Amino acid sequence: MTRSWVLDSVGDEGFEQLAESLPGTELQSLLLEVMRRRARHRTPHEVLAQYRRDRFVRPAACDPREGVAIDGHLFAAAADFEGIELSPVTPLGSSSVVAPTDQHRVLSALRATEVVSDPTNVLALECAERLRTAPRSMVDLATSHRTIRAQAPPDKPGYAAHFRLFALASAGREGKDHAVAQAGLVRHITTMQRALDRLEQHGYRFGARRIDVLASDDRTGLADRVAAAVGGTRLPLEHPYYSGGVRFMLWVTTPAGEEVMLVDGGLFDWVATLTSNQRNVFVATGMGSQLVATLFRP
Numbered sequence: 001m002t003r004s005w006v007l008d009s010v011g012d013e014g015f016e017q018l019a020e021s022l023p024g025t026e027l028q029s030l031l032l033e034v035m036r037r038r039a040r041h042r043t044p045h046e047v048l049a050q051y052r053r054d055r056f057v058r059p060a061a062c063d064p065r066e067g068v069a070i071d072g073h074l075f076a077a078a079a080d081f082e083g084i085e086l087s088p089v090t091p092l093g094s095s096s097v098v099a100p101t102d103q104h105r106v107l108s109a110l111r112a113t114e115v116v117s118d119p120t121n122v123l124a125l126e127c128a129e130r131l132r133t134a135p136r137s138m139v140d141l142a143t144s145h146r147t148i149r150a151q152a153p154p155d156k157p158g159y160a161a162h163f164r165l166f167a168l169a170s171a172g173r174e175g176k177d178h179a180v181a182q183a184g185l186v187r188h189i190t191t192m193q194r195a196l197d198r199l200e201q202h203g204y205r206f207g208a209r210r211i212d213v214l215a216s217d218d219r220t221g222l223a224d225r226v227a228a229a230v231g232g233t234r235l236p237l238e239h240p241y242y243s244g245g246v247r248f249m250l251w252v253t254t255p256a257g258e259e260v261m262l263v264d265g266g267l268f269d270w271v272a273t274l275t276s277n278q279r280n281v282f283v284a285t286g287m288g289s290q291l292v293a294t295l296f297r298p
């Protein structure tokens with residue numbers, strides 16, 4: 001719902017013109033000029049004051065040298081995946097159009113873009129583009145990206161408005177008995193397990209691990225096979241975000257004894273929708289690598 005003060009400031013007709021009627025290029029030019037004038041009237045004191053209080057712009061509470069080292073171990077564990085460096089911004093709607101996410105959870109920008117809030121959404125775009133030119137290929141990508149989200153983060157160590165996230169994505173044409181989806185899910189889980197093993201070899205302390213494989217009613221057979229392959233437990237899936245009907249969660253125990261979901265992934269229909277081909281499978285996985293530095297460091 002549109003906040004009442006927005007309508008009070010520009011009126012119903014003015015708001016509808018801005019939101020619906022004005023061509024995109026004209027709206028973009030209008031907003032760019034608005035921002036230029038607002039920036040022109042800001043003082044150094046105001047800029048510094050915002051830097052001091054705004055959670056979106058404050059530095060991360062971790063040493064970047066440790067983050068680079070962690071990324072090195074993660075990419076080494078995912079050596080079979082092609083590394084890709086994403087842009088800081090992505091087309092407007094990459095989250096709310098590709099996935100069932102409200103645009104208010106995203107830091108919307110100008111020039112028809114938004115700041116990346118989840119690299120897996122952007123990797124779906126890249127996979128769709130690659131399958132457009134090579135429809136029978138298999139795409140496997142890995143990235144590490146500083147992600148920013150508009151909703152307030154949990155008030156716990158390691159959580160912030162922006163954080164580094166390591167992500168895997170695989171896409172290709174489905175085979176018999178969900179063979180491609182099964183292989184992709186197992187591959188993502190075992191890659192993340194291998195990443196944890198490698199980090200442990202370099203001093204990081206992960207306690208007990210647990211893998212949950214969740215499935216909708218029509219994907220229980222697939223989920224059972226995945227769970228058997230990775231030593232997981234199959235549970236019912238109730239979260240509609242996982243549009244492909246399968247989700248997995250890799251839980252680890254911190255040195256303080258708290259169980260944390262460090263890795264989250266699943267099967268999605270995003271690439272099928274983007275390519276208008278329901279046979280295209282998309283598996284995506286994310287690890288909160290910044291939590292590794294905060295909660296599991298030597």
